Amino acid sequence: MKRAAFVVLALGLLGGAAAWFITRPSPLPATVSQRLTGDAAAGERIFLAGGCASCHMGTQDGADPKVLRGGAAFDTQFGTFYAPNISPDPDHGIGGWSQADFLNAVMRGISPQGQHYYPAFPYTSYAKADPQDVADLYAYMMTLPADATPSRAHDLGFPFNIRRSVGVWKALYMNRDWVVTGDLTAEETQGRYLAEALAHCAECHTPRDMLGGMQTANWLQGAANPSGDGRIPPIAGEDFTWTAFDISAYLETGFTPSFDVAGGSMAKVIANLGQLDKAELDAIAAYILRADKQE
The missing domain is CATH 1.10.760 (Cytochrome Bc1 Complex; Chain D, domain 2)
Incomplete structure (x- = not known):
């Protein structure tokens, strides 16, 4: 009985030490x-x-x-x-x-x-x-x-x-791997850096699992609003039909192709992104269209 208790205690200590190491x-x-x-x-x-x-x-x-x-x-x-x-x-x-x-x-x-x-x-x-x-x-x-x-x-x-x-x-x-891969053009590569790393578009536009991790298989295909109020729209997938011009113009002006205006948190995003060079907005648009074709 004492030996069994000792084994259980030792395993518990080892497990705790492993957990402490993993979470450092x-x-x-x-x-x-x-x-x-x-x-x-x-x-x-x-x-x-x-x-x-x-x-x-x-x-x-x-x-x-x-x-x-x-x-x-x-x-x-x-x-x-x-x-x-x-x-x-x-x-x-x-x-x-x-x-x-x-x-x-x-x-x-x-x-x-x-x-x-x-x-x-x-x-x-x-x-x-x-x-x-x-x-x-x-x-x-x-x-x-x-x-x-x-x-x-x-x-x-x-x-x-x-x-x-x-x-x-x-x-x-957490890792540093790019989600959209393949033989990207220079413009798509620039857009990937801006969209995946700096502008972190996927943080809002990609669905998450029960632990809050992004579901990369559904990259940019819309997500539940964390506040529970409505959904964040897709910017990839079969329900997204914008052109490169539509995307770039939206990021610059806040106007959708149907002349609606960005609101909520997206209005703040555009207030920042809209100050970038037009070529950078075009690069983000090129990346989003490439992400839409990612298998």
Whole structure:
């Protein structure tokens, strides 16, 4: 009996140690940040493509999109997430972060304190970004106005309030592989980088499984709205019939081919993407049409 109890205890300890190892945060090698120098001017383009202001600008009417005080609520089946303050304020924002801290947050979903961020922060897409672009983004964001609004804690129940468990989720779903592959043209390749990595289109337009992982077999084919209010439309699949011109014009102006106007969170996305070069919007359009043909 004692031997059986000892075996059970030993197996439990081994299992716990294995779980602790699997769920550990895995930061970028220190050498990645050490070899980079950010360019704030170049970082503005990454800021627009990445849609940082769409989630992190203030929630009041007429909020300045460059004051990233956060506060927006995102209701999901797991609880309510609140966008944090990512302004350069040293106490309530990211003003005390190093460039390496920023790269680990954006590309690995790890806080400066070594904790996992929840994947409501789309680091699974940003993980595909060029580290130089992320360093440029850091340099640009440090030029923006600081704001001392405290971040609000997420409202999550058990077991989702255990951050360490996010390590299991990352092990299941986080990788840097491109979803749309094959013999892409230069324009489609540029569009893939913009859409899959920076603009993270799939984070909203791709359905998710019961654990919140994207179902890549149904890439960009529409998804349930996490808040439970309606659906996010497809931008691939048999129900999507827009042309490249339609897509590019929509991203630039917010007008659909039927002259409807983008609303809700998409209006904020277009407010950012619409400031990119027309060639970049055309590249996103080319990528989306290529994704529509992906088998």
